[in-house]
Amino acid sequence: MSINLDQALQTFIVEAHELLQVMEQSLLQLETEPADQGAIGAIFRAAHTIKGSAGLFGLTPVVGFTHIVEDVLDRLRDGSVAVDATLIAVLLKCGDHMLELINVVASRGETLPPAALEREAALREALSRYQAPTHLPETVPQSIQTVDAGAGTSAELLWHISLRFGVEVFRNGMDPLSFLRYLETLGQITQVTTLTETIPALDSWDPESCYLGFEIDLRSTAGHATLNEVFDFVRDDCEVSIEAIHEASDRAVSVASEWDAQAEQGPLTASVQRLPAASEPKTRDGNYVRVNADKLDELINLVGELVIASAGASLLARSCHNDPLQEATSTVSGLVEEILDGALHLRMVPIGDTFNRFRRVVRDISQELGKDIELTISGAETEMDKTVVEKIGDPLMHLLRNAMDHGIESADARRAAGKAGKGHLSLNAYHDSGSIVIEIADDGNGLNRERILEKAQERGLVASGAVLSDQEIYNLIFEPGFSTAEAVTNLSGRGVGMDVVKRNITLLRGTVDLDSRPGQGTVVRIRLPLTLAIINGFLVGIDTSTYVIPLDMVQECIELDVHQRQSSRDQGYLDLRGEVLPLVDLREHFSHEGSAGRRQNVVVVRYAEHKAGLVVDDLLGEFQTVIKPLGKLFGALRGISGSTILGSGAVALILDIPALLNQIVQLEARTAQAPYSPTVVAR
Amino acid sequence: MPITIETRDDSTCVSIDGELTIYTVAELAGALLPQMGGAPRLLLDLSQVTEMDGAGLQLLAVIQREADSGGTALSVTGQSVAVTQALELCRKAGS
Numbered sequence: 001m002s003i004n005l006d007q008a009l010q011t012f013i014v015e016a017h018e019l020l021q022v023m024e025q026s027l028l029q030l031e032t033e034p035a036d037q038g039a040i041g042a043i044f045r046a047a048h049t050i051k052g053s054a055g056l057f058g059l060t061p062v063v064g065f066t067h068i069v070e071d072v073l074d075r076l077r078d079g080s081v082a083v084d085a086t087l088i089a090v091l092l093k094c095g096d097h098m099l100e101l102i103n104v105v106a107s108r109g110e111t112l113p114p115a116a117l118e119r120e121a122a123l124r125e126a127l128s129r130y131q132a133p134t135h136l137p138e139t140v141p142q143s144i145q146t147v148d149a150g151a152g153t154s155a156e157l158l159w160h161i162s163l164r165f166g167v168e169v170f171r172n173g174m175d176p177l178s179f180l181r182y183l184e185t186l187g188q189i190t191q192v193t194t195l196t197e198t199i200p201a202l203d204s205w206d207p208e209s210c211y212l213g214f215e216i217d218l219r220s221t222a223g224h225a226t227l228n229e230v231f232d233f234v235r236d237d238c239e240v241s242i243e244a245i246h247e248a249s250d251r252a253v254s255v256a257s258e259w260d261a262q263a264e265q266g267p268l269t270a271s272v273q274r275l276p277a278a279s280e281p282k283t284r285d286g287n288y289v290r291v292n293a294d295k296l297d298e299l300i301n302l303v304g305e306l307v308i309a310s311a312g313a314s315l316l317a318r319s320c321h322n323d324p325l326q327e328a329t330s331t332v333s334g335l336v337e338e339i340l341d342g343a344l345h346l347r348m349v350p351i352g353d354t355f356n357r358f359r360r361v362v363r364d365i366s367q368e369l370g371k372d373i374e375l376t377i378s379g380a381e382t383e384m385d386k387t388v389v390e391k392i393g394d395p396l397m398h399l400l401r402n403a404m405d406h407g408i409e410s411a412d413a414r415r416a417a418g419k420a421g422k423g424h425l426s427l428n429a430y431h432d433s434g435s436i437v438i439e440i441a442d443d444g445n446g447l448n449r450e451r452i453l454e455k456a457q458e459r460g461l462v463a464s465g466a467v468l469s470d471q472e473i474y475n476l477i478f479e480p481g482f483s484t485a486e487a488v489t490n491l492s493g494r495g496v497g498m499d500v501v502k503r504n505i506t507l508l509r510g511t512v513d514l515d516s517r518p519g520q521g522t523v524v525r526i527r528l529p530l531t532l533a534i535i536n537g538f539l540v541g542i543d544t545s546t547y548v549i550p551l552d553m554v555q556e557c558i559e560l561d562v563h564q565r566q567s568s569r570d571q572g573y574l575d576l577r578g579e580v581l582p583l584v585d586l587r588e589h590f591s592h593e594g595s596a597g598r599r600q601n602v603v604v605v606r607y608a609e610h611k612a613g614l615v616v617d618d619l620l621g622e623f624q625t626v627i628k629p630l631g632k633l634f635g636a637l638r639g640i641s642g643s644t645i646l647g648s649g650a651v652a653l654i655l656d657i658p659a660l661l662n663q664i665v666q667l668e669a670r671t672a673q674a675p676y677s678p679t680v681v682a683r
Numbered sequence: 684m685p686i687t688i689e690t691r692d693d694s695t696c697v698s699i700d701g702e703l704t705i706y707t708v709a710e711l712a713g714a715l716l717p718q719m720g721g722a723p724r725l726l727l728d729l730s731q732v733t734e735m736d737g738a739g740l741q742l743l744a745v746i747q748r749e750a751d752s753g754g755t756a757l758s759v760t761g762q763s764v765a766v767t768q769a770l771e772l773c774r775k776a777g778s
Contacts, residue, residue: 169737170705176737180772192774196744205745207712208705212741214773 012053016102019046034083044073052232062101069094072130081130090126157244161216166237169210187220303343304626310336311647352380372422379429384436395501399440407444438526447516474514478502537625541618546652553605553657560600585615610661686714694724700731703739719749730761735769
């Protein structure tokens with residue numbers, strides 16, 4: 001049972017996090033559209049569900065605070081409180097506090113630190129302004145009772161609770177006894193009758209179905225609402241009726257239940273009415289299955305092995321010259337490919353959730369900075385690997401803060417420059433040649449080219465007198481310890497960050513670059529691979545070795561004839577329809593021994609704006625490539641991003657095209673200082 | 684197997700070792716219920732029960748009901764703390 005509750009608690013924590021996010025998003029929507037009843041409803045339901053579930057686990061600090069929030073939200077819902085900016089600001093902070101409460105109280109089982117308690121007191125104070133002056137739900141029935149009973153000292157009521165559990169209660173992981181146990185903490189259980197009459201005859205009885213019912217007399221100071229909340233968790237699966245009875249005075253009963261009728265529309269209807277709200281997340285769960293991410297990874301790993309195995313089978317089938325067999329294996333390969341696509345798709349999530357989280361960040365920071373900034377989001381439905389989505393959040397946050405802090409000027413400066421007072425920030429995501437591109441654009445002042453160059457020379461990052469393109473200068477800000485901000489604010493400008501951003505993105509096998517126009521703004525472009533596990537590869541052969549080039553980066557293949565070979569080897573580049581195409585001889589690059597084959601081919605690859613030709617011996621065609629990371633031993637190896645196993649069982653190395661192209665660019669930069677060499681890198 | 688069933692003379696001794704919960708009730712019910720009615724006396728030893736929940740409670744209630752209707756004399760020879768607590772919670776004295 002304790003195991004059951006632990007699991008339920010974990011579910012509660014996860015759900016509470018989701019609900020709080022829903023609440024935050026709805027609040028932000030409410031800020032732009034104050035009349036949106038749907039958003040108000042969503043916020044109320046989120047708070048209500050959290051309070052109800054927290055009550056079941058006895059998380060009193062969460063219940064206490066959420067109750068007040070819910071109270072205000074209820075008044076917001078019936079229109080007795082109007083939506084305004086201050087209220088939304090307060091409610092957003094309340095959401096933060098609830099998150100902290102859940103993290104501290106529910107996850108770690110600790111009590112709040114004094115600083116958080118102080119915050120809570122301030123929030124309670126702020127909320128109380130929106131509460132009805134006499135609306136004190138849990139104390140009112142008690143005071144009535146006190147007056148009626150004339151006892152004066154005791155505010156205890158005797159409650160009668162009738163419980164009938166549904167057949168699915170056990171299977172849903174609930175234990176009826178835990179509700180009794182919880183009730184015991186609320187007061188004194190004076191009498192319990194366990195009802196077993198509804199248990200069917202032996203031949204139709206299923207030991208895992210629940211047929212239990214209880215009649216409970218409870219003496220407690222808790223109000224009707226509190227008792228009702230105990231059963232929020234099983235509301236769908238059980239019938240509850242809670243009534244107040246009192247031995248001394250019948251009038252107290254009628255008054256108390258009349259008051260309950262006002263507050264809750266009667267105990268029975270309350271449970272019926274609340275049903276839709278409680279079942280809403282249930283139906284949502286019906287469409288989704290929560291799967292442990294590890295299981296998913298395991299599946300994808302297996303599918304990867306399946307791809308390798310099926311490639312091996314096809315290879316064998318082809319060597320057998322058995323037509324039916326070949327046909328069968330090709331059907332299998334087709335299916336395996338579909339499974340692979342499906343499996344990879346399971347891991348894909350839209351980036352929108354991450355983007356939407358930034359609305360709040362932008363709102364808060366723009367207020368803090370006293371700038372008026374609007375965030376536009378597009379391409380939120382663009383899907384990418386879950387791992388990538390999770391890891392890209394921090395770098396994006398940093399870039400956004402930077403753009404707001406340094407990029408966008410204050411409203412006065414903007415007007416002086418002839419721009420609108422309101423700054424614009426946009427987040428955009430789209431697919432491009434097998435990668436995902438995320439753009440963060442602002443319409444601020446742009447980067448100061450001279451200052452960056454000056455600073456770079458000061459720090460010795462650039463030799464004085466070196467000629468750099470604008471692009472190269474702008475990208476200098478990704479160097480470690482580089483910051484040009486005049487003022488160090490608490491947001492950014494301390495010279496840590498941009499290099500960390502770059503490192504995090506590089507870890508995801510992505511790249512980042514930056515474009516800026518003075519006075520018009522800056523665009524940061526992050527390029528990330530679609531998936532981390534499996535790619536479409538293009539096989540090329542040198543000698544007996546096989547290499548894999550990610551197919552998305554291959555543009556075309558051309559044959560290198562004999563006299564072209566001579567000239568291209570001397571010059572290091574090729575005339576590709578009037579374009580200069582730098583060549584890399586992979587045979588030389590990877591120090592293969594032996595002489596080149598009679599015929600050679602050039603594979604033209606492109607990454608971002610760089611293009612180059614790779615000289616290889618053979619073109620071996622497409623191949624579904626399962627990336628196996630190289631061991632730590634090869635960590636320092638450049639130009640190779642991983643390995644894969646071919647159908648034949650041989651190992652092929654996967655070329656790291658971005659790194660290779662970078663090497664060429666750097667090599668070029670070095671030779672560029674020699675006067676005779678022309679610009680080789682095609683842009 | 685968390686349940687041992689011995690038949691001595693005219694009585695069946697059943698002892699349950701481990702959980703008496705939703706995780707085990709199906710297995711326990713399957714092993715135990717067919718034994719009912721076979722002997723005039725059923726001795727139930729619950730002293731080794733480590734955990735008990737509502738599903739376990741329900742199983743005990745069914746055993747009791749079947750014993751009553753089948754004319755089997757049911758007696759509990761021992762109960763662990765977990766069983767005592769659960770029974771106390773629903774005010775069902777050891778039956």
